[in-house]
Amino acid sequence: MSSQPILRVENLKAHFRGTYFGVSREVRAVDDISFDVERNEIFGLAGESSSGKTTLIKTIAGLIRPPLELVGGRAQFAFLPDAPTIHQAAPAAVAAIRWRHLSYIMQGSMNVLNPLRRIGATFRDFALPHLGGSAGAFEATVTAHLERLRLDPSVLSAYPHELSGGMRQRVTIALATICKPEFIIADEPTTALDVIVQKDVLGMIRSIQREMGSSVLFVTHDMGVHATLTDKLGVMYAGRLVEVGATRDVFAAPRHPYTRHLIHSLPRIGDVTQRSGLPGTPPNLANPPPGCRFHPRCPLAMDICRTVQPAMIDVGPGHRASCHAISEGGS
Amino acid sequence: MTALIEAKNISKTFSRGGVFARRRIEAVKGINFSLEEDKPEIFAVIGESGSGKSTLARMILGIHKPSGGQLIFQGQDVDKIPRAGRAAFMARVQPIFQNPFEAFNPLKKLDFYLTMTATRFGGATSRAEADAASDQALRQVGLSLDEIKGRFPHELSGGQLQRVAIARALVSKPRLILADEPVSMVDASLRMSIVNLFGDLRDRLGLSIIYITHDLATAYYISDRLIIMRHGEVVEQGPAREVLSNPQHPYSQQLRAAVLSPSATLETITPTH
Numbered sequence: 001m002s003s004q005p006i007l008r009v010e011n012l013k014a015h016f017r018g019t020y021f022g023v024s025r026e027v028r029a030v031d032d033i034s035f036d037v038e039r040n041e042i043f044g045l046a047g048e049s050s051s052g053k054t055t056l057i058k059t060i061a062g063l064i065r066p067p068l069e070l071v072g073g074r075a076q077f078a079f080l081p082d083a084p085t086i087h088q089a090a091p092a093a094v095a096a097i098r099w100r101h102l103s104y105i106m107q108g109s110m111n112v113l114n115p116l117r118r119i120g121a122t123f124r125d126f127a128l129p130h131l132g133g134s135a136g137a138f139e140a141t142v143t144a145h146l147e148r149l150r151l152d153p154s155v156l157s158a159y160p161h162e163l164s165g166g167m168r169q170r171v172t173i174a175l176a177t178i179c180k181p182e183f184i185i186a187d188e189p190t191t192a193l194d195v196i197v198q199k200d201v202l203g204m205i206r207s208i209q210r211e212m213g214s215s216v217l218f219v220t221h222d223m224g225v226h227a228t229l230t231d232k233l234g235v236m237y238a239g240r241l242v243e244v245g246a247t248r249d250v251f252a253a254p255r256h257p258y259t260r261h262l263i264h265s266l267p268r269i270g271d272v273t274q275r276s277g278l279p280g281t282p283p284n285l286a287n288p289p290p291g292c293r294f295h296p297r298c299p300l301a302m303d304i305c306r307t308v309q310p311a312m313i314d315v316g317p318g319h320r321a322s323c324h325a326i327s328e329g330g331s
Numbered sequence: 332m333t334a335l336i337e338a339k340n341i342s343k344t345f346s347r348g349g350v351f352a353r354r355r356i357e358a359v360k361g362i363n364f365s366l367e368e369d370k371p372e373i374f375a376v377i378g379e380s381g382s383g384k385s386t387l388a389r390m391i392l393g394i395h396k397p398s399g400g401q402l403i404f405q406g407q408d409v410d411k412i413p414r415a416g417r418a419a420f421m422a423r424v425q426p427i428f429q430n431p432f433e434a435f436n437p438l439k440k441l442d443f444y445l446t447m448t449a450t451r452f453g454g455a456t457s458r459a460e461a462d463a464a465s466d467q468a469l470r471q472v473g474l475s476l477d478e479i480k481g482r483f484p485h486e487l488s489g490g491q492l493q494r495v496a497i498a499r500a501l502v503s504k505p506r507l508i509l510a511d512e513p514v515s516m517v518d519a520s521l522r523m524s525i526v527n528l529f530g531d532l533r534d535r536l537g538l539s540i541i542y543i544t545h546d547l548a549t550a551y552y553i554s555d556r557l558i559i560m561r562h563g564e565v566v567e568q569g570p571a572r573e574v575l576s577n578p579q580h581p582y583s584q585q586l587r588a589a590v591l592s593p594s595a596t597l598e599t600i601t602p603t604h
Contacts, residue, residue: 048518049489194379194545199589221519224548224591254335258520265523267552268592271576275552277524281488297520 004037004078006183006215007060012073014059027285029055031239032073034312037232039078039182042209042216044230044247046223046262050282052105052239053219057185060217061104062086062094077102082215100130103176105186105205112172113160119171120156127178130296142178147212149174149204166197170204177208184209184216191220202229223262227251232318235259238283238293240313245319257298292324300325334403335506335539336391337365341400342563343386358386360563362402364508368405371537374531375550375571377586378560384543388511389558391541392426393417405506422452425500429512431492435484442480445469452503468501471536472528490521490546499530501536508532511543526553547590551575559583 011034016027029052037043047053055068060075064087074085079101083089106112113122122141131138143153149170160168169189176184186205190198206229209216218230226233226247233251234244235258243256254260265275280297283289289296295305302324310322343359360383366374378384389395390402393409402409404424412420428434435444445465446458456463466476472494484492493513500508510529514522526549532538544550550557550571557575558568559582567580578584 048520166465195547195589196379196585197593199591203466222591223519229590262519265519266592267523267526267548269548269551269587269590272552272572274527275523276527277490278520280493282518282520 006039007037007076007217008074008076009036009060010034010074010076012056012059012075014055014064015069015071016055016067017069025027025286028239028288029068030059033241034073035234035241035244037183037215037217039215040209040213041231042206042218042229044226044233045217045219046221046226046233047236048221049238050285052285053221053236054187056094056236057187057217057219060086061102061185064091077183082219096202099126099153099181100179100305101181102183103179103185105172105176105184105189107188107191113168115160117159119158119163121161123156123175123178126175128180142174146174146177148208152211152239165193166201169197169201173201173205173208177212177214180212182214184214186216186218188220189218191222198225205229223266227258235262238288239285240293240296240322243319243321245316245321246310249316249319253316253318254330255315255326256294256323257300257325258287258294259321271321292322333368333406334365335368335405337403338362338391339401339403341387341390341397341402343383343390343395344398357399358563359383359390362387362558362560362565364558364565364568366539366541371533371539372555373533373540373542373553375554375557376541376543376560377545377547377557379545381562382560383563384560385511386563388426388509388541388543391507391509392424393420402589418452422454422503423506425503425505425508427493427496427500427508427510427513430516431489431496432484432516434496435492437484439483441481441482441484441487441495443474444495445479445502448499448502453459464502465498468498469495471501471532472498474498488521489517490525493517493525494528497525497532497588501532506539508538508540509543510540512545513542514549515544515546522549547575547586548592559586 011032012030013032014030016029034057045053061071064070070087076085079097080086080089080093086094128138131141146153151170151174155163155171167296190201193201202225230247233247235242237258243259250259251263254263263276267275278297283293291307292305292310295301298305301314304324310324312320312322312329315321315326340361340363341359342361345356345358347354347356355403367370373592376384386395390397390399396410435441442465446461449455449461449464453464455464462476469475469479474494479495514525517525529540533540543553554571557571558565561582567574567578567583578587
């Protein structure tokens, strides 16, 4: 059991399908993605806007609503052993694992808390059905948990607008972690925060994850955050995973040209060498380029890249990348 | 040595509430800085949200009146510009906003904005003149009018759209560009090309740019001088690379320490208390 990953994603495909004015359109936002998340690790997911990061985690969390459709593949959680994929599990079983085993730290803490309810009421709404017990015992659990996140228990009687952005984000982290879930999905939880607050919040996610031994799927486009926080890193480009491996290895030796660009274009204090942007623009997922989706912007593009989709190949222990330049022997 | 823009002890206080429970919020408290006329530079204003950097930007654009102090642009008090001189002032000081998707009306074609700016502030009197001015500005940012004409904002990527926003600001041939977080909404793969474009505009066109940001790494990369603001006050100022390499004020040091970079380690971000 312990050797089994907590989440196994295999060939997952989820597309947006819609018909606009009689023309059907398919946006392949998640296209054939496979990776594992082990217990007690932070798996980072990087990629720019419209690369399909948020669609991927929604699909993994089983939150599929039209026009999004599951096209193929599976996402299996270790705590749902009877279902080969979360999408086939009984709705009651999925409802039972939510918050208790699988929780979600959402993007934009400003918008997820009900502005008309005090924080304490929000805690009761979300967590009381899962934790059970008397009101007094629940109160004590919540207070102890808030202290762990260095929040004063007085926030329970506050409304969301009375708290600062950093405090609200800590409240959403407290909400997501109160039931000690085994798996936490975090979607850009620090993007709207200032650098000092961001560092604080990241440190908190890290320490609470270590304390509870949970796994975290952490989505952000900020490579600096990945470098500091995550154990493993998956890089997405245009709906596909292009590179995955231990964060340390990926940063030390990125193999896909897109990953290499993301890492090398980061400006650093103390380094004045010229950085550049990539030419071209991210592709339209309704009509992606044939072959490797990165080829129109790739400095290494060859003839084969324009026609054949590169497969994921092993480039090191636990490190995979999909690029024809690697299989050709170059780098 | 004449100043392009000079802030003399400017401050801004907002009042909230009625007669009772009246609250005064000091957003900007006595800020001084000046940019030279003949020395184009990128001047970064760094600070967390609520530090007063956007209020400062609005005062420079003449949207807010300073509650105290003076803001002098090319020898003229911005606050005392007569209504008739407003357009001429706006032609010389142009803004670029944070989110290009919000800055453009999705139902209007992009060349509309360029033509509008050319006729209102650029002195173009005919369609042909406006088109020529738009095309020239677009070429400064690596685009052309042929690529943009008749297109709607959703047809372009964030990076391209931000380039169009910069081109729009260039149409009226400004002396000063005020860019409020111009790259925070731009995709990572395109961010550096926008930042490099600012450096290029400074070197090639001799524009001065006030670059408002909370990203210390790009400020270090591109700006010449910077001020660090906190609670409406300047806590540290000086040459960008000097200040960021060796910050003196405790707040600047805290900011510097919070910058995440590939060389930072997990231990450095884990809270110790």
